[in-house]
Amino acid sequence: MKNPAVRVAVAYLVSAVVGVVIIASFVGALHHPVPHGVPLAVVGPDAARLEQSAGGAVDARPYADAAGARAAVLRREVEAAYLAGEGRLLVASAGGDTAAPHFTALMQRAAGRQLAVEDVRPLAEGDSSGVSGMFYVLGLLLTALATTVLTMRMQPMMHRGLRLAVLALGAVTGGLALTWVVGGLLGALTGAPLGLLAASSAVIFLVSVAVNGLMRRFGPRGVIAAAVLFIPIGLPASGGPFGAAFIEPWYAALGYVLPTRSALELVRSVVYFDGAALAVPLTVLGLWAVLGLVLMALPPRPMPRPAAPAAPAVPVAGAAPGAH
Template sequence: MRKVIGAIVGVTLLGLLFAASFLGAFSKPAPHGVPVGVVGPAPVVEQLSATLAKVKPGAFELTGYASAETARQALLDRELDAVLDPQAGKLVVASAAGRTGANVITAAFQGAAQAQGRPLTVEDAAPTAPADAGGIAGMFFTLSLVIPGVALAVLLFQLAPRLGFGARTGALALGALVAGSATAWLAHSVFEVLPGDYWALAAISSGLVLTIALVGSGLVKLLGPGGVGLAALLFVVVGVPASGGPLGARYIPEWYATIGHYLPVGPGAEAIRNVVFFDGAALAWPLTVLGVWALVGLVLLALPGRGRAAAEPQPAGRGSIQPSATAR
């Protein structure tokens, strides 16, 4: 009976942990520090900044641009989330960077324009795919890469506990390439929710799976079964909501967004978004984060640990003598 009660309590606590993490990140979304370019001289930018600060303090960071073309290019380079041209009465957004964010920006600036009695047209310079009208495919696609990454790490230790460093790393790389490429093909060619360059999408997807698998394998080797829970906590329970999900990092609590900035899930999702919709712009930080985490995983795999002993099946025969299961 105690075991039954313990299982019920454990499952309940697990559910509460997931709910607290996801709902805490995604409930009551509010913008903070959203970069918006304004076409016009400094006095116009300063006046608009002061007006917005009274309505939504800290929500937007305005930067002046001399021309609409320069500002638009900054938007496509992922330096801005929107461009406002007061003289032309035009707001340019990029819903592929986050539909919720584009809607929030549109509502804020249309409200300001209406208060001044000015018309404001809206243009979407980088829309989401027609098959992804809700703009949520990116979050679920990223999750479909994170979970196989953790599973690949665990299964390899269970099925091949005696693999050495080189063989295990090679197996993880092969598994990540197959899983990432196949998942990218499904999203790109079958469901058509992530259009653009398939090979770039497959490369980033495989890289994210490999990063998660390397770190997961290192944690399992170092901590045994406890490493599985730690990997799931880092990359699923915390990593997915801290990435901003369908809202974007600028619309969840700032402390959570800061954590997500340094975990691989958020930068991985950003890299996927940038290669699909923005011609590979702003990849330096996401690839750096993935590379650092992959290196951490390699270091953990190179350390002596107890993962093999924990994952290795126990002998069935009586009186048999087993070789040492110490992890290399």
């Protein structure tokens, strides 16, 4: 494209497409959170009736007693618990949007009665809106992307083992810095600083390994693809501060296979739930790292060789100018 007007038009078109993707993803997923099959522990005989009355908004699961239902909420097996005999609704605002007034109102309509709401695991005082975790994960992902790109740019031919060691060092350094800022400096995600440090370093390292493999195999396009998948698509698909059960199911399903949601769940579980339910997020993040290792082990794609310049025409001796 040698025409400057065409280049400018293409640049504007690409900019508009990027903006549309970001707005459609974030606003489309998060502007109107609605419950879809929220896992709900029910103590009492009317679990099936409650699920039917809620119109698919909850996935009612019977539990024998109130203690078991409360433990299930704290173990992150369910999002909330309804104690029919006591007329109580147990929620955990640290895990998502179950403490929001619209969910409480929905549960009261489904139960046909007023419910006493108890928040068994509230958000920290420094994170009363619940958005700190989402933006913290954004910082972790950006750190992982930056660590990978800088390492590859500075030492493109580094041995694989040494590269992993450097990425691990970068992950610990980034984890220390981000943990100190969000906990010590801002007081937003407090209560488990060592656990948050370990989770942060693990996220940065595992995502860095994945992006490293994509960059080694596909070049800058691999990094761009990872950035788009993990941030403007992955963050909204995680459910953000609301939780995956409060966005469209097809988008939530996409979030389950991306590292962003797993990173957010890992941070929440460590900070608020004493490290409960870590197996799934660590497995997803680990599989992305395995993908990176596989791509790193493959031979790099050969770079296209520049075309040889055409040899200048040599005039034939004795030929008259313009003769054919």
